Amino acid sequence: MKFKIYRYNPETDEQPRMQDYDLDIVAGEKMLLDALLLIKEQDDSLSLRKSCREGVCGSDAMNINGRNGLACVTQLSSLKEPITLRPLPGLPVIRDLVVDMTQFFKQYNSVKPYLVNNDPPPETERLQSPAQRAELDGLYECILCGCCTTACPSFWWNPDKFVGPAGLLQAYRFIADSRDQVTSERLDNLEDPYRLFRCHTIMNCVDVCPKELNPTEAIGKIKYMMMKRTV
Amino acid sequence: MTVAKRMFDVVIVGAGGSGMRAALALSEAGLKVAVLSKVFPTRSHTVAAQGGIAASLGNVKEDNWHWHMYDTVKGSDYLGDQDAIEFMCRAAPGVVYELEHFGMPFDRLENGKIYQRPFGGHMQGFGKNPVERACAVADRTGHALLHTLYQRNMQANTHFFVEWMALDLIRNQAGDVLGVVAMEIETSEVMIFQARATLLATGGAGRIFQASTNAYINTGDGLGMAARADIPLEDMEFFQFHPTGVYDAGVLISEGVRGEGGYLINKDGERFMDRYAPTARDLASRDVVSRAIATEIKQGRGCGKNADHVLLKVDHIGRDIIMQRLPGIRDISIKFAHVDPINAPIPVVPTAHYMMGGIPVNYHGQVVAPYKTGPEEVVEGLYAAGECACVSVHGANRLGCNSLLDLLVFGREAARQIIEDLQRNPHPQLLPADAAERPLARLARLSNQKNGENVAEVGAAMRQVMQTHCGVFRFPDLLAEGVKKIAEVAGRVKNTGIKDHSKIFNTARVEALELDNLIEVAQATMVAAAARQESRGGHARDDFPLRDDDNWLKHSLYYSAGQRLDYKPVRLKPLTVESFPPKARVY
Numbered sequence: 111m112k113f114k115i116y117r118y119n120p121e122t123d124e125q126p127r128m129q130d131y132d133l134d135i136v137a138g139e140k141m142l143l144d145a146l147l148l149i150k151e152q153d154d155s156l157s158l159r160k161s162c163r164e165g166v167c168g169s170d171a172m173n174i175n176g177r178n179g180l181a182c183v184t185q186l187s188s189l190k191e192p193i194t195l196r197p198l199p200g201l202p203v204i205r206d207l208v209v210d211m212t213q214f215f216k217q218y219n220s221v222k223p224y225l226v227n228n229d230p231p232p233e234t235e236r237l238q239s240p241a242q243r244a245e246l247d248g249l250y251e252c253i254l255c256g257c258c259t260t261a262c263p264s265f266w267w268n269p270d271k272f273v274g275p276a277g278l279l280q281a282y283r284f285i286a287d288s289r290d291q292v293t294s295e296r297l298d299n300l301e302d303p304y305r306l307f308r309c310h311t312i313m314n315c316v317d318v319c320p321k322e323l324n325p326t327e328a329i330g331k332i333k334y335m336m337m338k339r340t341v
Numbered sequence: 342m343t344v345a346k347r348m349f350d351v352v353i354v355g356a357g358g359s360g361m362r363a364a365l366a367l368s369e370a371g372l373k374v375a376v377l378s379k380v381f382p383t384r385s386h387t388v389a390a391q392g393g394i395a396a397s398l399g400n401v402k403e404d405n406w407h408w409h410m411y412d413t414v415k416g417s418d419y420l421g422d423q424d425a426i427e428f429m430c431r432a433a434p435g436v437v438y439e440l441e442h443f444g445m446p447f448d449r450l451e452n453g454k455i456y457q458r459p460f461g462g463h464m465q466g467f468g469k470n471p472v473e474r475a476c477a478v479a480d481r482t483g484h485a486l487l488h489t490l491y492q493r494n495m496q497a498n499t500h501f502f503v504e505w506m507a508l509d510l511i512r513n514q515a516g517d518v519l520g521v522v523a524m525e526i527e528t529s530e531v532m533i534f535q536a537r538a539t540l541l542a543t544g545g546a547g548r549i550f551q552a553s554t555n556a557y558i559n560t561g562d563g564l565g566m567a568a569r570a571d572i573p574l575e576d577m578e579f580f581q582f583h584p585t586g587v588y589d590a591g592v593l594i595s596e597g598v599r600g601e602g603g604y605l606i607n608k609d610g611e612r613f614m615d616r617y618a619p620t621a622r623d624l625a626s627r628d629v630v631s632r633a634i635a636t637e638i639k640q641g642r643g644c645g646k647n648a649d650h651v652l653l654k655v656d657h658i659g660r661d662i663i664m665q666r667l668p669g670i671r672d673i674s675i676k677f678a679h680v681d682p683i684n685a686p687i688p689v690v691p692t693a694h695y696m697m698g699g700i701p702v703n704y705h706g707q708v709v710a711p712y713k714t715g716p717e718e719v720v721e722g723l724y725a726a727g728e729c730a731c732v733s734v735h736g737a738n739r740l741g742c743n744s745l746l747d748l749l750v751f752g753r754e755a756a757r758q759i760i761e762d763l764q765r766n767p768h769p770q771l772l773p774a775d776a777a778e779r780p781l782a783r784l785a786r787l788s789n790q791k792n793g794e795n796v797a798e799v800g801a802a803m804r805q806v807m808q809t810h811c812g813v814f815r816f817p818d819l820l821a822e823g824v825k826k827i828a829e830v831a832g833r834v835k836n837t838g839i840k841d842h843s844k845i846f847n848t849a850r851v852e853a854l855e856l857d858n859l860i861e862v863a864q865a866t867m868v869a870a871a872a873r874q875e876s877r878g879g880h881a882r883d884d885f886p887l888r889d890d891d892n893w894l895k896h897s898l899y900y901s902a903g904q905r906l907d908y909k910p911v912r913l914k915p916l917t918v919e920s921f922p923p924k925a926r927v928y
Contacts, residue, residue: 121845139589139679151797154849155841159380162556164592164673166484167384183676204527205846211381224492225444234398234434235441237453243446250446250478250485254383287444 111135112192113149115156119205126203130192137186142193143170145186157206165320168255171198172207178257178318198260200269214256217273221281221299226292242288249283249328251321252276258315258325264308271304275315275325278306282328285335297336306332344522344777345532348769349375351759352520352536354507354563357385358483358745359727360542361490361499362752363706363759368497370760375534377505377523379558379851382491386544386556387748390483391595391669392460393475394440394749395742396433400454401473406430408465409474411921413743416462416626417736418878418888419923420576420896422912425704425732429743429750436749437476445489448477448666458600458666460741462626462928471624475742480595480669486745506851507562508780510539510570510723513773516712518723520772521566522780526851529844531784533776537769538722538759541567541700541708542752545728546862550693551808554586554593563729565858567700568865568901569779572720573710575731576698576896577862578869579879581739582813584630586692588650590677594670594689596741598682599623601666603655605634606686607642613651618928625928628738628879631691635813638690645688652686691813695739696862697879698869699731701898706730706755707762711898716909721766724759726751733896736911737878787853793838796853803830803856803863811870817884820871827860827867828904834860865899872906873897890923 111133118126131149143163150156158181159169165183173196174184186193201209227236259265259274273281281300284290300306306329315325351367353360356378367374378385397404410430414421441447441455448456457473465472478485494501504526511519511533520535543563547555564574584605585594599605604623607613617633618625625633634651643649655663660683663671667682674682701709701716708723709716727748734747787793810823834856841849875889876882898907913920 119843119845121843150848151795154796154839154852155843157846157848161380161384161558162386162389164389164677166481166669167380167386167388167556169380169384185676205843208846215381219495222496224496227442231438231442233438235438235447235455238449239453240449240451243449246446250488251481253388253484254381284444287446289444 111137111145111186114192114194116196117206118203140186141182142174142184142186142189143181146181157208159208166253168253171255171257172196173198178261180255180257180320183320198256200260200266211256213269214259214274214276217277218254218280221273221277222296223280223284225284225287225290227289228291236289238288245286245288246283248323249279249286252279252323253321255320257318257320261314261318263312263314264310268304268308272308273300273305275329278309278332279323279325279328282332285332297332297339300332301336306336344781347375347532347534349373349534349536350763351538351540352377352534353540353542354521355385355542355544355727356382356501357542357544357727358387358486358490358748359752360540361487361494362749363540363542363726363756364499365490365494365497366753366756367759368494368499372760372763375500375502375536377502377507377521377534379504379506379526381503382501383487385487386559387483387487389556389593390486390745391480391593392597392600393458393477393482393742394437394486394745395460395463395474395740396437396476396746397430397474398434398437398455398457398476400450400457402465404465404472404474406433407918408467409433411467412462412464413734413740414921415468415926416738416740418738418926419890419894420733420736420877420911422733423915423920424912425734427915427918428704429734429746432750433746436746436753440486440489440749443489443493446478446485448479458597459624460600461596461624461630462621462740471621475597475600477597480597480667483745506854507566508783508854510566511772511776512570513770517721517770519770519776522777527846529847529850531777531780533772535769535772537763537766538724540706540755540759541723541725541729542727543729545696546859547693547696549804549807549859549863549866551804552586552591553693554583554591555694560855560859561729561862562855562858563725564700565861568861571900571902572708573701573898573900573907574698574865575701575898576733577865577899578873578897579697579737580693580866581627581695581697581879582631582691583694584627584634584691585653585689586694587673587677588688588690591692592673592677593694594653594673594687596627598653598655598667598670601662602658603653606652606654607637608644608648609642613637613642621928626738627741629928631813632881634691650688650690653689654686655682656684656686695744696728697731697733697735697737697739699729700725702730702732704732704751704754705758706751707758711907711909724755726755737880783854783857787839787850788842790836790838793836794833796837796839796849796856799830799833799837800856800859802833803827803860806830807863807867811867813881815870815880815882820867823867824871827864831860831864861901864904865901868904869897869899869906894923
């Protein structure tokens with residue numbers, strides 16, 4: 111199978127380049143990550159992140175034939191050749207397929223992604239009905255791979271100001287949690303021309319999310335709450 | 342070469358469940374903590390745990406910690422230390438409630454309490470009937486746990502060093518541990534992290550096997566560091582093969598599938614576990630179920646054209662329960678086994694999953710090694726928790742859901758012990774002049790190696806030897822040969838070479854360094870397995886099919902230098918209750 115892979119090592123390369131690889135492999139039921147590791151056995155200078163190889167850790171997000179995804183859960187047979195691989199767009203490249211995710215995590219942290227409940231904790235669990243708990247489905251499952259945020263043009267233009275779909279999904283995860291007590295502060299924290307409202311419902315995030323989550327819907331719900339409290 | 346140095350109160354190596362639970366407690370206590378992780382914290386392998394956390398909340402049926410303790414002792418095939426097991430099972434409800442208070446999105450019962458499901462070996466009334474003890478977040482419990490702990494650590498301002506790989510421990514003449522030497526992956530910068538307490542929380546080493554449920558990062562780094570620093574490794578012959586890894590892919594299919602009503606069938610469609618475990622059936626201990634599957638396959642009742650796997654049937658529990666309780670499993674099954682469990686059974690095979698052994702610690706997380714005064718002698722300054730540690734609460738076989746529990750209980754307890762120890766030990770010691778010598782020599786060797794062997798090839802050779810010679814059933818001739826072969830591979834590991842010598846995010850170098858750690862674990866596992874002449878828990882010898890309490894009710898200790906083995910007694914006396922004496926183990 112034929113591959114075109116983005117290569118850049120700031121130590122030695124002035125410019126990034128696309129390198130061709132021809133791999134003797136039968137796609138069968140193999141994943142893209144399997145192929146990348148075979149390429150790396152031949153050329154150990156190719157850098158990429160990897161860990162769980164089952165789509166739960168979020169390490170191996172990359173741009174695959176123009177679309178963000180996880181290499182470990184992308185079937186080789188589903189890809190058109192030459193398979194073109196680039197680092198996630200919109201973030202600085204450290205080397206090859208490895209990007210610097212500092213800005214992504216900074217935005218995630220900015221939504222204060224942790225439960226705030228100032229009541230003294232009870233001796234056992236805080237109660238939550240199955241219906242209240244169901245509000246968190248489609249939110250808590252995020253693996254922070256960055257596919258969505260780096261597919262978002264609004265994030266490309268304003269990575270320092272716009273929280274981005276992954277961060278906003280987590281903002282809503284805590285707003286939606288019946289145990290959290292600071293919804294109003296959470297909304298205040300997003301009340302800004304950029305942080306939330308730069309989302310123009312382009313919906314690239316929904317399109318690429320490997321966990322099939324829907325950040326646009328969560329963002330819509332935050333916007334609705336924001337609107338409701340002003341009227 | 343001079344190496345930069347930073348000083349902390351505590352350095353934690355690893356940001357999985359135990360490392361982050363400890364970090365949280367230490368940060369909240371106001372200590373200066375550095376958490377080093379090879380990967381961004383939420384990429385740690387805790388994220389892949391599926392089924393649940395064991396705790397006797399009794400939310401569905403009556404339950405108590407004493408029954409949980411009995412099940413754990415029995416599950417361990419009586420090799421677990423009963424003081425540590427009592428400690429863990431008593432603490433279990435508390436650490437789960439604590440997690441809930443931290444924001445963990447547990448599934449809920451109609452009355453609003455935490456949802457609990459049945460799991461292998463979890464029983465009421467000292468082994469009588471299955472009980473719902475696994476506290477679950479769908480089939481993504483580890484993911485929810487790891488993210489919750491990371492979020493909480495953000496709130497506590499824990500200082501993470503992300504994509505830093507610890508290379509070696511620093512020990513002084515007296516044997517005290519004074520910190521670690523680590524390398525930043527992005528820049529290859531080497532730095533000394535000096536600390537009054539060092540906690541190893543580096544997780545497992547499932548990557549010593551070819552077929553493994555484990556992530557690529559599970560390379561036993563803490564064990565390799567310990568082994569090179571003359572710290573023994575305990576009970577390494579006990580490796581758990583999970584009954585249900587996806588055939589051919591190795592990806593884990595949670596025991597929660599059987600907890601929700603799924604069961605195993607052979608090529609005749611027979612629910613064969615009835616023959617092996619009449620009471621617990623498919624929810625017997627993992628070692629029992631894995632051996633049953635291996636036996637079915639060996640006797641020609643396997644499925645598929647090579648008759649080399651069995652099927653996990655789950656369609657009968659219905660689409661709704663699958664979608665609600667097992668959505669991740671369905672996803673994995675579709676992606677890696679190419680079947681939708683709503684319609685068809687999942688092909689599965691026993692797959693290397695969990696290392697019961699590890700760095701010997703007492704139940705306070707202090708590393709212990711018998712240098713002068715006996716097996717309980719504390720190595721000053723060094724602690725370990727989670728899968729890399731051997732407390733030993735899992736003995737010869739871990740019960741499902743006791744691993745997440747282990748992370749929380751002993752991560753928290755190690756932190757408490759560290760806080761106590763630091764109070765009587767307020768001043769950092771002087772670093773020895775050769776503090777960074779070993780890791781610098783390892784790096785220099787890699788840089789200067791001429792005509793070195795390809796790291797991937799040597800790694801593959803190691804995994805092949807382990808898979809063939811040290812599997813679910815172990816045979817005397819294969820073990821003897823395995824000891825020789827793995828020693829040969831260890832020789833090759835000393836001569837690996839990399840072509841990429843860049844300083845920037847050099848994963849070739851990282852993988853070569855990881856192999857140094859993997860081979861320590863592989864060799865320890867093979868040597869300890871060849872020596873133990875009995876069958877117990879995860880260690881099943883073809884030539885010694887029975888447990889032998891007269892000769893082998895003892896923990897093994899493996900020393901890397903000279904591949905020497907030593908043994909120490911099992912702690913059979915619990916903290917407060919009567920001991921559970923060894924008896925025949927029937928499920």
